[in-house]
Amino acid sequence: MSNHFRDKKRYYALSDFLKQKFNCRVFKVSVNAGFTCPNRDGTKGTGGCIYCSQSSLISQGVAEGAGIKEQIERGIEYAKKRHGAERFLAYFQINSNTYAEKDVLKRLYTEAIEHPLIAGVAVSTRPDCIDKGIIAVLSELSEKKFLWLELGLQSAKDSTLNLINRCHTVDVFTSAVELARDGCIPVCAHIILGLPGETRDDMLYTARFLANTDIWGIKLHNLHVHSGTKLEEMYRQGKVRLLDIEEYASIVVDFLEMISPETVIHRLCTDTSQRFLIAPSWSANKFMVIDRIHRIMEERDTQQGAKYFCNRV
Numbered sequence: 001m002s003n004h005f006r007d008k009k010r011y012y013a014l015s016d017f018l019k020q021k022f023n024c025r026v027f028k029v030s031v032n033a034g035f036t037c038p039n040r041d042g043t044k045g046t047g048g049c050i051y052c053s054q055s056s057l058i059s060q061g062v063a064e065g066a067g068i069k070e071q072i073e074r075g076i077e078y079a080k081k082r083h084g085a086e087r088f089l090a091y092f093q094i095n096s097n098t099y100a101e102k103d104v105l106k107r108l109y110t111e112a113i114e115h116p117l118i119a120g121v122a123v124s125t126r127p128d129c130i131d132k133g134i135i136a137v138l139s140e141l142s143e144k145k146f147l148w149l150e151l152g153l154q155s156a157k158d159s160t161l162n163l164i165n166r167c168h169t170v171d172v173f174t175s176a177v178e179l180a181r182d183g184c185i186p187v188c189a190h191i192i193l194g195l196p197g198e199t200r201d202d203m204l205y206t207a208r209f210l211a212n213t214d215i216w217g218i219k220l221h222n223l224h225v226h227s228g229t230k231l232e233e234m235y236r237q238g239k240v241r242l243l244d245i246e247e248y249a250s251i252v253v254d255f256l257e258m259i260s261p262e263t264v265i266h267r268l269c270t271d272t273s274q275r276f277l278i279a280p281s282w283s284a285n286k287f288m289v290i291d292r293i294h295r296i297m298e299e300r301d302t303q304q305g306a307k308y309f310c311n312r313v
């Protein structure tokens with residue numbers, strides 16, 4: 001059994017990884033660097049992914065209009081008081097955070113990296129906003145501080161990506177992961193469980209795909225409907241069936257069993273803003289969802305990676 005499970009934890013949480021790496025409590029501070037998204041501005045698509053709500057994206061607790069340094073300082077002040085954190089990660093979270101010229105990216109990331117209380121940087125983006133030049137910028141900066149890349153995949157099925165208007169394919173994700181690996185940049189994949197038209201088998205197909213892909217972390221989200229999205233329209237027309245909490249928790253456990261025990265789990269469910277949530281109501285209580293997932297793992301007496309070796313091809 002791997003070291004991560006010595007203390008009876010059944011999956012390898014990001015908080016455990018960060019404690020091992022930095023030997024103290026580390027907290028993420030969100031940064032809005034003003035990036036846009038090629039799936040909204042017409043470069044790749046218009047309207048965005050069907051579940052994406054621009055209003056909720058820009059209200060995630062960052063100081064609007066402030067520079068990177070100021071946002072980081074305000075975020076640190078808040079996290080110190082509220083969570084007792086000692087060191088911090090700058091999280092470039094909103095929209096596609098590699099969607100700019102390389103010199104602009106370098107300047108923005110450097111501003112975050114150079115802050116003395118910042119231990120590392122996480123950059124969230126679309127896989128089609130990655131190329132060799134961008135990876136070279138990230139690689140250079142990763143020599144100064146810990147840095148990882150978060151790439152939206154959502155599903156390993158092209159038919160689903162098409163349905164949710166992602167405007168990229170699974171192959172594009174695979175190529176981005178390969179470029180990141182060449183630059184020694186760890187990749188965390190974002191996945192949504194419960195996407196329209198997907199069965200349990202489809203979601204576990206995505207787990208199997210990730211078990212065979214060179215990734216470092218996974219962030220799991222449950223599909224939720226936010227106001228003002230295309231998904232809301234589909235939901236109100238009865239075209240979308242949402243998972244109930246039992247189904248979701250059970251699929252998450254199946255998913256965790258299939259992936260490597262070494263993969264870092266960044267999140268088990270969506271952190272929803274109630275202000276925009278239409279459904280499902282259980283999505284508003286992430287602690288209840290996490291508790292249900294933990295309890296199923298206990299009942300099954302299972303752990304992350306329990307079926308991993310059956311899934312390697």
Ligand code: SF4
Pocket residue numbers: 037038039040047048049052053094095096126152
């Ligand atoms: S890629 Fe991200 S920011 Fe762009 S539309 Fe999709 S979810 Fe929204």
